[in-house]
Amino acid sequence: MRKKIVAGNWKMNKTFEAGLQLVDEIIKELDAQPASEVLKIIAPPYIHLAAIAEKVILLNEFGVASQNCHHLANGAYTGEVSTEMIVSTGAKYVIVGHSERRLYFAENSELLSQKVDIALKNNLTPIFCIGENLAERNADKHLETVLKQLSDATFHLSASDFGRLIIAYEPVWAIGTGVTATTEQAQSMHKYIRSEINKKYGAEVSSSISILYGGSCNAQNAKELFACEDVDGGLIGGAALKAPDFVTIINSFPA
Ligand code: PGA
Secondary structure: OOOEEEEEEOOOOOOHHHHHHHHHHHHHHHHHOOOOOEEEEEEOOHHHHHHHHHHHOOOOOEEEEEOOOOOOOOOOOOOOOOHHHHHHOOOOEEEEOOHHHHHHOOOOHHHHHHHHHHHHHOOOEEEEEEOOOHHHHHOOOHHHHHHHHHHHHHOOOOHHHHOOOEEEEOOHHHOOOOOOOOHHHHHHHHHHHHHHHHHHHOHHHHHHOOEEEEOOOOOOOHHHHHOOOOOOEEEEOHHHHOHHHHHHHHOOOOO
């Protein structure tokens, strides 16, 4: 059985106070709709990490992620945050390679492979994001784009290290646009990603790795997306900022 996971990526939203309030609301909402077998992850801005980790530490299947990390261990890099620092807050996950980082901060596969390496070295689980943009989809290059993003940054890993990753497929044209991939588009891409992982690392790794869908996934469409055989959950942006919606998404897996 693959792990079912719903991760909320808050991006650059919520003040410290508003962030803690949102976590309280999520915890309260989960009392009403418990989802004990789903791993729930919150990825707030760096400044919230320690306080949120403290709030959720005793809860079942609950984790905290940073949205980014630096690729080096430490040093004179003003404004940056290392994986070791992230771990010291109690966070156990890190989003690596989100399309907004690739696009607005020019993060390329070489850099991302270093981030994956240092995260794993420090026992931080990467949630590694891949996804094509609209031009690539329209030119029928979505499969090769996604495979290249995945292989360039992660296929140097050993099978046991690769098996520690969480993968998130996030078509760029669906992020924050309100346009979701159809269930057919999501399922066929997830199946393709899993088959390429199978080719590289074998059935044991490919059948146990969780592949999340991201891109305008919300309380209305999560159910049909999570019903797809190769979709193991979601990486949620906008809808993760409202506690009832986020918890409805957490409860959207087939029984
Ligand atoms: P969205 O963002 O749900 O707001 O489309 C998803 C993401 O970027 O992780």
